[in-house]
Amino acid sequence: xxxxxxxxxxxxxxxxxxxGDLPAxxxxxxxxxxxxxxxxxxxxVSIGLQRGIARKIAQYNLRALVIPLGVTxxxxxGGVVCSLVTGYxxxxxxxxxxxxxxxxxxxxxxxxxxxxxxGGVAFLSNLMREMLSFFCIPLLARHLxxxxxxxxxxxxxxxxxxxxxxxxxxxxxxxxxxxxGAICSAFVPVxxxxxxxxxGA
Amino acid sequence: MLTILLMCAGVLIGKLLFPERWAxxxxxxxxxxxxxxxxxxxxxxGRNDDLLRNLTSIGLDSALFCVIPxxxxxxxxxxxxxxxxxxxEGE
Numbered sequence: 001x002x003x004x005x006x007x008x009x010x011x012x013x014x015x016x017x018x019x020g021d022l023p024a025x026x027x028x029x030x031x032x033x034x035x036x037x038x039x040x041x042x043x044x045v046s047i048g049l050q051r052g053i054a055r056k057i058a059q060y061n062l063r064a065l066v067i068p069l070g071v072t073x074x075x076x077x078g079g080v081v082c083s084l085v086t087g088y089x090x091x092x093x094x095x096x097x098x099x100x101x102x103x104x105x106x107x108x109x110x111x112x113x114x115x116x117x118x119g120g121v122a123f124l125s126n127l128m129r130e131m132l133s134f135f136c137i138p139l140l141a142r143h144l145x146x147x148x149x150x151x152x153x154x155x156x157x158x159x160x161x162x163x164x165x166x167x168x169x170x171x172x173x174x175x176x177x178x179x180x181g182a183i184c185s186a187f188v189p190v191x192x193x194x195x196x197x198x199x200g201a
Numbered sequence: 202m203l204t205i206l207l208m209c210a211g212v213l214i215g216k217l218l219f220p221e222r223w224a225x226x227x228x229x230x231x232x233x234x235x236x237x238x239x240x241x242x243x244x245x246x247g248r249n250d251d252l253l254r255n256l257t258s259i260g261l262d263s264a265l266f267c268v269i270p271x272x273x274x275x276x277x278x279x280x281x282x283x284x285x286x287x288x289x290e291g292e
Contacts, residue, residue, distance in 0.1 A: 012243015044211020078270025
């Protein structure tokens with residue numbers, strides 16, 4: 001998926017630079033809101049299809065929520081710090097950080113809300129988070145804890161970074177990792193508009 | 202707001218109506234829609250001269266937006282989980 005996304009981004013940039021005004025591309029640009037809405041609906045269906053999540057959370061006696069809540073609060077707080085460092089508006093900064101590694105959805109959603117530049121930063125920074133966490137998991141597992149590995153991976157801890165979790169942590173941690181990824185992934189589409197509402201001017 | 206409502210409608214349909222055997226097709230649909238959206242984002246970046254001129258600073262900003270939230274998440278979860286999961290083992 002990482003390579004597919006990068007290829008689509010590069011093809012799009014090349015098309016924008018060289019293609020002039022192709023009618024098909026213009027039509028696609030004009031209907032990007034519709035495509036985004038379809039995507040959100042489809043993401044909702046995926047969340048709805050995941051059976052037994054509530055039961056698994058109950059088994060952990062709500063402690064399973066400690067990690068996703070920590071990841072979410074930590075990410076948004078990090079976004080606030082980034083706003084101070086980079087001078088980006090607070091709403092955009094918190095939203096970009098609130099994507100928690102889900103670069104594809106974050107890039108397109110923030111791009112639709114605030115324009116290509118912020119969408120580009122959301123895409124790139126979250127792609128970097130996914131890749132960096134992938135390679136940091138062995139180090140974090142050795143020097144900190146499995147929970148720290150899950151935190152680094154953010155919303156990606158149920159898919160792309162899961163193989164690394166399986167290799168470097170225990171089976172119980174893998175279950176927590178999947179739970180964290182599912183919960184964070186459900187948070188992201190809500191967190192982005194929430195950050196715009198809370199931090200927007 | 203509309204996007205959240207649509208997502209909630211999706212969750213309900215996924216839970217109550219959507220056949221599980223179509224989960225794979227739903228996943229593939231997400232890939233196609235995501236690729237289309239990323240492509241359109243690329244086009245708007247490619248058509249924006251200012252943005253291309255600022256590509257170096259965008260790369261640097263992105264690195265900050267990667268490292269700082271990730272470090273904050275790791276630090277917070279490490280500290281909180283150590284207490285929460287230690288309490289569980291102590292029970």
